[in-house]
Amino acid sequence: MTAKIAGIGAYVPERIVTNDDLAKIVETSDEWIYSRTGIRERHISTGEGTKELATEAARRALLASGVRPEDLDLIILGTSSPDHNFPSDACGVQAALGAVNAVAFDISAACAGFIFAMNIVQGFFMAGVYKTALIIGAETLSKVTDWGDRSTCVLFGDGAGAAVLKSSEDGGILDMVMGADGTKGSALSCTSRTLGNFLLGTAPQTGFMAMDGQEVFRFAVRKIPESVELLLKKTGISRQEIKYYVLHQANERIIEAAAKRLGEPMKKFPTSIARYGNTSSASIPLLLNEMQGRGMLEKGDTLILSGFGAGMTWGAVLLEW
Numbered sequence: 001m002t003a004k005i006a007g008i009g010a011y012v013p014e015r016i017v018t019n020d021d022l023a024k025i026v027e028t029s030d031e032w033i034y035s036r037t038g039i040r041e042r043h044i045s046t047g048e049g050t051k052e053l054a055t056e057a058a059r060r061a062l063l064a065s066g067v068r069p070e071d072l073d074l075i076i077l078g079t080s081s082p083d084h085n086f087p088s089d090a091c092g093v094q095a096a097l098g099a100v101n102a103v104a105f106d107i108s109a110a111c112a113g114f115i116f117a118m119n120i121v122q123g124f125f126m127a128g129v130y131k132t133a134l135i136i137g138a139e140t141l142s143k144v145t146d147w148g149d150r151s152t153c154v155l156f157g158d159g160a161g162a163a164v165l166k167s168s169e170d171g172g173i174l175d176m177v178m179g180a181d182g183t184k185g186s187a188l189s190c191t192s193r194t195l196g197n198f199l200l201g202t203a204p205q206t207g208f209m210a211m212d213g214q215e216v217f218r219f220a221v222r223k224i225p226e227s228v229e230l231l232l233k234k235t236g237i238s239r240q241e242i243k244y245y246v247l248h249q250a251n252e253r254i255i256e257a258a259a260k261r262l263g264e265p266m267k268k269f270p271t272s273i274a275r276y277g278n279t280s281s282a283s284i285p286l287l288l289n290e291m292q293g294r295g296m297l298e299k300g301d302t303l304i305l306s307g308f309g310a311g312m313t314w315g316a317v318l319l320e321w
């Protein structure tokens with residue numbers, strides 16, 4: 001049995017923040033941001049939390065799939081910006097949906113979160129443990145963004161994407177790869193917020209995101225082609241059979257570099273980064289949802305989804321739509 005996407009949905013907060021808006025709060029410009037990243041604007045929450053974004057995306061995915069909340073066995077939410085340390089946002093989503101029969105938990109794999117969630121579901125389905133699952137990538141990174149740091153605050157956006165997966169005898173996920181390299185963890189990190197420790201006399205920590213952009217860039221440009229090549233080798237599927245490569249939307253230059261290394265044309269790499277920025281775990285389902293809305297996906301299409309992010313983590317899935 002494999003995991004097959006039965007429905008997809010997405011949701012972003014209403015408020016759009018353009019590059020020109022950001023140029024009013026830090027020393028930057030639309031020209032710098034667009035030419036270095038491909039980003040024009042992003043959606044930023046004005047109060048909705050990760051759980052609210054996730055729940056709305058999930059509702060839309062359920063509607064598209066025809067699956068009722070009570071039919072779900074499993075809910076996995078990939079996020080790096082949960083509303084609470086505990087309880088998990090996945091449990092909050094379960095309650096909001098009334099998915100009374102589902103076990104629910106969050107996973108922390110940063111921008112690879114949606115891919116990791118998909119692969120965990122595939123494992124449960126292959127083992128025959130569960131049959132119907134909801135996976136979500138949802139972020140409100142705006143709350144851990146240092147709005148005075150121009151090297152990171154121009155990159156990220158808030159949003160959520162979700163997919164309902166059903167156990168299937170054919171199609172769906174054909175193979176997957178996942179990896180992690182904790183030795184490079186400091187390249188992209190966000191410490192916990194604390195009020196300090198009265199015993200040690202340590203100071204409070206603000207808990208903002210910090211990134212070595214160039215290191216992450218190099219890592220991504222190496223890891224994406226590597227995992228795609230590995231998947232093609234494992235499955236014996238040729239590049240010609242891949243209709244689209246749906247990559248994590250972190251930087252258009254990363255996507256172009258990966259396409260070049262793979263020797264594939266950019267038309268096989270759809271993007272949505274211009275409108276959403278980097279929405280971390282939400283970027284892949286957000287893009288898939290747009291592609292479906294535009295009629296770009298047909299039953300039987302072969303796709304590769306690929307994500308990478310803090311950890312460092314990476315993962316890719318080869319699937320039949």
Ligand code: UT7
Nearest residue numbers: 027028029032036111150151154213214216217250251309
């Ligand atoms: O989901 C995974 C998350 N992260 C990523 O994937 C990020 C991967 N990395 C990147 O996308 C790129 O490294 C960035 C877009 C973050 C940066 O682009 P870059 O071409 O690597 O620029 P840089 O860091 O080398 O900075 C070049 C210059 C610096 O000035 P000096 O030292 O040359 O005078 C920066 O201070 O650009 C300056 N700079 C800015 N200027 C205007 C940095 N941020 C900005 C800004 N506006 N927002």
